[in-house]
Every structure is written in structure tokens, then in C-alpha cells.
Amino acid sequence: MATIRIPAPLRPYTAGSAEVPVAGPTVGEVLGHLTTQYPNLKQHLYTEAGELRAFVNVFVNDEDIRHLQGAQTPVKERDRLMIIPSIAGG
């Protein structure tokens, strides 16, 4: 089963899990299942309009899904997904 790595500040919303096994044919569906399993996680990944927050990046095996097929990127057995923030400020 594929796994998704949860950044430290989001673990309070995944019952402390750093890695969560996930199922689903695409990244979009995997994230959908993840936020159904852990509903309090949703607001930290998505805006109220249901868009992935601008600073949230998802990598599949070290590849940014924005450079693949976005939410339609296929997820295979044993893929490793990571949620990574873009950081900026002034």
C-alpha cells in the first residue's frame, strides 16, 4: 500500500501518525480519503473553496505533482507521498 508522510505540525490531526497508509488510484482521491479519515486535517490542506492551499505541495516519490498530472497523478502500490510546504515571508 502507498504511504503518505505527515509533516510534524499536522500530526495532531492524524492521531500522532507520521506516516499513514493510503489507498486510491490518484493523488486527489488519496488526499480525499486521508481527509475523510482525519476530517480536522482538511482545513490545513484545503481552502474553504476546496482548493489545495497555495503553499501545500504534494510529492510522489520526490516528484512534485505540479510537474506530473496534478491531482490526477496516478498512485501505485508502494509509492511514497509527502506533503511539503512552500515557505516565504518578508
Place this chain on the structure above:
Amino acid sequence: MLTIPSAIFSALQAHGEAAYPNEGAGLLLGRVNGGDKAVVDILPLENRWNTEEQYHRYQITPQDALHGEKEAMRRGLDVVGFFHSHPDHPAEPSAFDREWATWPGYSYVITTVEKGRATVSRSWLLKEDRSAFDEEPIQIGDPAVRGARSQQSTI
């Protein structure tokens, strides 16, 4: 409470001084223990914002953040927050810092660098409703010598 070993704190401030008059930034690697965090090391990074604006902007790209997350994992640590410098400005989050804030729970350490010399460093946590930052106390000192008053100070 955010605990930072003195040598690491010096390195964090030195990165801000080296970047002056621009902003310097990087990742805090460490461990989370309930509401407290212990920084074990820092990962200084290159400021990826365009050069002309770096005097008041910084950027850590997703690729750099991914590298940091993997480096933390390799060492059995986590990315517990970020640090950046404010050249000749207070060590408080700017409106732009709020606008670009990521998740509540990450520590944002901001260091004032005045005329090339690091002065005050303060840590900030985004509120759950993302409306503002609250200050998080910093304790400078090596956990191994905690209890030896002369070895640590709270700022």
C-alpha cells in the same frame, strides 16, 4: 517553549549576519514533545526570492523543503519550524509573513540583524484561525546541561 542549544542558536544568528543586508533563512530540525519543541540542528538555506527583493523577502522552495524533510527523517528528526532574518527591522512577523504562513505548530524564529549584527531573536506560532501569530518563548541552552543556571538563559 522552543529550546535551542547555544551553539545552534549562534549558527542561526550568524546565518542572518552573513545574509545581511538581505534576509537569510533556513529550517529548524528537532523533536516535538507535546507543545514544546527542541531544536537539534539548523539547515541554513539559500534565499530563493529574486535577488533585488531579498532585502525584505525570503523564499524556501518546495524542493529545498523536501530536501530538509528528508534530511530530518534520515537523522530521526523532524522539521519543527523555520528561521529568517529581518535586516534593520523588529523580530516580529510582518504582514507578508502572515500572508505566507504555513501551518500552526511550526515555529517561526525571526532575528533582527542591525547594521550587520544579529541582536534579538524571537519565535512565533501561527494561531489556529490563521489570523495572527502568538509569541513562543525561546530557551537557549544545551539540554544536556539544563539545570546548570550559568549555562542557559531565557530570552
